[in-house]
Amino acid sequence: MTTANAGVAGKLDPELFARREANGAARFADGRAKRVIDVLASTLLLCLSLPFWPMLALLVKASSRGAVFYGQARVGKDGRLFTLRKFRSMIRRAEENGALWAGERDPRITPVGFVLRRLHLDELPQLLNVLRGEMSLVGPRPERPQFVRELAARIPDYQLRHLVKPGITGWAQVNYPYASSVEASREKLAWDLFYVFHADMALDMKILFGTFRAIFRWRE
Numbered sequence: 001m002t003t004a005n006a007g008v009a010g011k012l013d014p015e016l017f018a019r020r021e022a023n024g025a026a027r028f029a030d031g032r033a034k035r036v037i038d039v040l041a042s043t044l045l046l047c048l049s050l051p052f053w054p055m056l057a058l059l060v061k062a063s064s065r066g067a068v069f070y071g072q073a074r075v076g077k078d079g080r081l082f083t084l085r086k087f088r089s090m091i092r093r094a095e096e097n098g099a100l101w102a103g104e105r106d107p108r109i110t111p112v113g114f115v116l117r118r119l120h121l122d123e124l125p126q127l128l129n130v131l132r133g134e135m136s137l138v139g140p141r142p143e144r145p146q147f148v149r150e151l152a153a154r155i156p157d158y159q160l161r162h163l164v165k166p167g168i169t170g171w172a173q174v175n176y177p178y179a180s181s182v183e184a185s186r187e188k189l190a191w192d193l194f195y196v197f198h199a200d201m202a203l204d205m206k207i208l209f210g211t212f213r214a215i216f217r218w219r220e
Contacts, residue, residue: 025199029164038137042130049124063112066092074142077165082134085125089113119215126168138204139167140192151185161192171195174210
C-alpha cells in the first residue's frame with residue numbers, strides 16, 4: 001500500500017476494509033480486467049467520436065470567446081493530482097474570482113455548453129485521461145483540490161472515495177443530481193462509497209447502461 005493510500009485507508013474501519021477485500025471490490029477496482037475494458041472501450045469511443053470533434057470545437061468557439069478545451073487540476077486515486085480535460089462549456093474566465101460550485105443551470109454555462117453537458121459530450125476528452133491511466137470509465141467523479149480540502153475537513157471519510165480511480169461517470173451520477181453544496185456532497189458521498197465497497201463488473205455495466213439511458217432519454 002502506498003503512503004498516500006495508507007493515509008486514505010487509515011480512516012477506514014478495519015472490519016469494513018476487510019469486507020471490501022473479501023467481496024472483491026478492491027481486486028476489481030485495481031484489477032487487470034477493469035483496465036482492459038477501460039482501454040478497449042476508450043479506444044473504440046475515441047475512434048467513433050473523433051470525426052465529430054472538429055464540429056464540436058467550432059460550436060464551442062461560436063458560442064463564446066475562449067479556448068476550445070479546458071484543463072483543470074483534479075484529485076485522483078490516492079490523492080494524486082492530474083489534469084482533467086474537457087470541451088469548454090462555460091464562458092471565458094468563469095472562475096477568475098476563484099473556484100465556485102457548478103450547478104445544472106449555472107449562468108456561466110453557455111447555450112452550447114448546456115447541451116454538451118446534458119449529452120456528456122464535453123467529457124469526451126477525458127477518454128484520453130482514461131487511456132493514460134488517470135481515470136476509469138466508471139468511478140467517483142474527480143473533484144478539484146480546493147473543494148476536496150473543504151469537503152474532507154467537513155465530511156467524515158470523504159477521502160475514502162479516493163481509494164479507487166475517478167470515473168467519467170459513476171454510481172452517484174446515475175442516482176443523484178449536481179452537488180452544489182457541502183450538504184449535497186455529503187449525500188452524494190454515500191453513493192460514491194457504495195461503489196468503492198461494492199465495485200464489480202455487473203455494477204460497472206449497470207452504471208454505464210444507466211448513463212447511456214439518461215443521455216438518450218433526455219428531453220429539453
